[in-house]
Amino acid sequence: MSSSDTHDGAPKPRRSTAGRGRPASGRGAPADKDIRPPLRRVTALFRRHRRWVVALVAAACLLGAVNVVSPFLLRAIIDRALPDKNAALISYLAGGMIVAALAGAGLGVVTTWLANLIGQRVMHELRVQVFTHLQRMSLLYYVRTRPGELQSRIANDVGGVENVVANTAASAVQNATSAAAVGVAALVMSWKLALICLAVVPLFLLAAIRLGSQRRGIARRRQGQLANLTAIVEEGLSVAGMLLATTMGRRAALAQRFTTESQALADSEMRAAMSGKWLLSTRRASLTMVPAVVYWVAGLAFAHGAVVISIGTAVAFTSMLNRLVGPASALQGLGLQVSTSMALFGRIFEVLDEPVDIVEKPTARALPAVAGDVRFDGVGFRYADDQPWTLDGIDLHVPPGTTTALVGETGSGKTTLGYLVARLVDPGRGAVRIDGVDLRDLRLDAVSGAVGLVSQDTYLFHDTVRANLLFGAPDASQEQVEAACRAARIHDLVVSLPDGYDTVVGARGHRFSGGERQRLAIARMILRDPPVLVLDEATSALDNETERAVQAALDELSRGRTTIAIAHRLSTVRHADQIVVLDRGRIVERGTHDELITLGGRYARLAAGVWGAGPGETPADEAAADPTRTGVRSRPDQ
Structure with missing residues (x-):
């Protein structure tokens, strides 16, 4: 892909x-x-x-x-x-x-x-x-x-x-x-x-x-x-x-x-x-x-x-x-x-002279305290005026402290929905709100402080481990850095390096494996401590053993936060408070895992034919958990 x-x-x-x-x-x-x-x-x-x-x-x-x-x-x-x-x-x-x-x-x-x-x-x-x-x-x-x-x-x-x-x-x-x-x-x-x-x-x-x-x-x-x-x-x-x-x-x-x-x-x-x-x-x-x-x-x-x-x-x-x-x-x-x-x-x-799409209003304000209530009100978005709507008529409420999983086939708009929460793009219709306030009415630093994004494409600067971790929280102490790395299951690896936290990660962090880079990114996000978290397929393309460690770190990161997870593993989806199924930019189903499986609609078909096994699971385990499942693909769906 x-x-x-x-x-x-x-x-x-x-x-x-x-x-x-x-x-x-x-x-x-x-x-x-x-x-x-x-x-x-x-x-x-x-x-x-x-x-x-x-x-x-x-x-x-x-x-x-x-x-x-x-x-x-x-x-x-x-x-x-x-x-x-x-x-x-x-x-x-x-x-x-x-x-x-x-x-x-x-x-x-x-x-x-x-x-x-x-x-x-x-x-x-x-x-x-x-x-x-x-x-x-x-x-x-x-x-x-x-x-x-x-x-x-x-x-x-x-x-x-x-x-x-x-x-x-x-x-x-x-x-x-x-x-x-x-x-x-x-x-x-x-x-x-x-x-x-x-x-x-x-x-x-x-x-x-x-x-x-x-x-x-x-x-x-x-x-x-x-x-x-x-x-x-x-x-x-x-x-x-x-x-x-x-x-x-x-x-x-x-x-x-x-x-x-x-x-x-x-x-x-x-x-x-x-x-x-x-x-x-x-x-x-x-x-x-x-x-x-x-x-x-x-x-x-x-x-x-x-x-x-x-x-x-x-x-x-x-x-x-x-x-x-x-x-x-x-x-x-x-x-x-x-x-x-x-x-x-x-x-x-x-x-x-290139126009700036994301503009901070002169009257933009900060949020004194973020509860993490996220709401999409009639949201529509497209990447260009001559292109079809990537998202259309999205109405969705993510209550504070809950986990919402977004699933759907490639091109259904899941990642775009996550970008809207982080205000990487603005909706063409409707509004995205945090605690009832339109993101466009907030200061940009207020949005970045309230919403954290962990994507599958982890980026690390050609600098030390410590400098990469402190990029998200420059004032964090060494004790806080180590605590975040322990929570992300990466501290033991870092201290085993010749220079410990002063080890240079190399270009784009290629000194580390994909799972290790993901855990460093998770530790960086733990230090930043955002109330709202967007997980954009943060464990995609990882083997089961590596994913198990990364998923444990993500569970630690998600605890007590409003989490929107773009999911590709059945294990992740199954435990979400609500699952939202997207198809061609529209919400076609929503509910818990059991409710959607009982419904026997698009989610049940996706669960049966697309997802790979989650941490600690085998394809046979997933097939047993879902009798409608007829096959497993090793490459996760977007």
């Missing part, structure tokens, strides 16, 4: 769409779609740091002014100090050039520090904003989105923007102010030569604007391919992915898939690297040829006996233009980088 099949009624990733009219998030947005966010939205990221931005601009302007001092001092040396053989003036002017160079170096460090400070703060806030927004997304978003895609958005997209904002911002401000200062100084020194030499700048700016649109498209395709590659790495190099590829003999196919995506990414990288190189080379050559034009004009004037400009002005002017080559080259390259970064900003804002 596939992982998607284990959640009845859940949408399949290949069929779903990523939100309202969006493409499937599993593959990301179309790689060739150029989404350019409004510039004001990008600049709004810097609004909180405007004081630092003003300081950066001021330092950069001062740096630009300092950088153009030396050419004027050089002109004075050539035209005044050398002809007059004034040693003192030469010394003063040369000393001024040294001071200007030292001041420029110091101001360069200051502007770099300010730009990186602003950039890192903005990127930190953006990363946190994206991560926090993704955490607020409902379960539906994660069902239809590959984990590698989300990692790529945070690591690759935000990381790509970080390079521009944090590292390139300093260069952009410095070079922009330096270029402006050089342009003004050139006009002051010789406006005629300046107009001739600077005439080529607008032409290159127009070409750069056209090139920017092209590079945005390339960047968007590149990031989409990078997201695909990240997803393949995430899926293929995980423990589960490695086991699947090896046992299915598909390692070569997976490697070929990686090779294909890597080649596509390499092609995009080549296009990005070569895009605009002819323009950059032509512009660089043009700027370096400008001094030759200056010397040519000045030389013709001297050759014909006309003094248009002095020798000092010619030398100083070319020196100043040489100072323009670096900033102009950097600015055009930075302009192309900024155009690329706009595509990355578009992908980031695309994530931030």
Whole structure:
């Protein structure tokens, strides 16, 4: 059974769409779609740091002014100090050039520090904003989105923007102010030569604007391919992915898939690297040829006996233009980088614009004391507007401290019903209430504090046993941790490990067996101590001996709590206070085990043909307990 099949009624990733009219998030947005966010939205990221931005601009302007001092001092040396053989003036002017160079170096460090400070703060806030927004997304978003895609958005997209904002911002401000200062100084020194030499700048700016649109498209395709590659790495190099590829003999196919995506990414990288190189080379050559034009004009004037400009002005002017080559080259390259970064900003804002399904109302409140009375009032739910109702017209009351078992065939809506109690999804019709209060009127932390979920897919972080247990109750003492593990029948195993509770569990807890991971999850839930408990096939696919230990831990966990158990073992169902039978999203039967067996309806048929033996039972035991039973399947029903 596939992982998607284990959640009845859940949408399949290949069929779903990523939100309202969006493409499937599993593959990301179309790689060739150029989404350019409004510039004001990008600049709004810097609004909180405007004081630092003003300081950066001021330092950069001062740096630009300092950088153009030396050419004027050089002109004075050539035209005044050398002809007059004034040693003192030469010394003063040369000393001024040294001071200007030292001041420029110091101001360069200051502007770099300010730009990186602003950039890192903005990127930190953006990363946190994206991560926090993704955490607020409902379960539906994660069902239809590959984990590698989300990692790529945070690591690759935000990381790509970080390079521009944090590292390139300093260069952009410095070079922009330096270029402006050089342009003004050139006009002051010789406006005629300046107009001739600077005439080529607008032409290159127009070409750069056209090139920017092209590079945005390339960047968007590149990031989409990078997201695909990240997803393949995430899926293929995980423990589960490695086991699947090896046992299915598909390692070569997976490697070929990686090779294909890597080649596509390499092609995009080549296009990005070569895009605009002819323009950059032509512009660089043009700027370096400008001094030759200056010397040519000045030389013709001297050759014909006309003094248009002095020798000092010619030398100083070319020196100043040489100072323009670096900033102009950097600015055009930075302009192309900024155009690329706009595509990355578009992908980031695309994530931030994803609607949040589970929203906490401004008037949301907490429950001072939770009795655990759960009620479904006319609940209907479907995973998408164009899909049929997974649940329809559910009216169900689970009294405090009782156990309700949900049974039914795969796709009947059992797991979805459990998700509604934990508010992983919200109903499209009706309401789910705890102690008479609609879950949508409660704070999210109140719901998570009142309802605990133990699923068949136990997740453990790559951390120590203690850290995984304390994730549910950070303030629990070591004595409480050990007591919870004893109740979950896992303490003896943990203390037998080389590092005891400080043992690292490994990726997704694969150091432990499935039953051991389940008992660790149960111990974590015991520490959290929720009044309402949802057991989503917590003992599925376990052998009888392992299930016996896990079931004993679950019995300990369920004692005194309101429990909703998605059941697959007859032993679990038989002792429930009420059994609810679902079929195609509707309740078709309810009652105790004996009542439903006597009724001889759908429950009796399920008991006869689907469930496996429970802890301490054999198929023969179950058949004896239920004369209508005609066969047993080892794989439990959903």
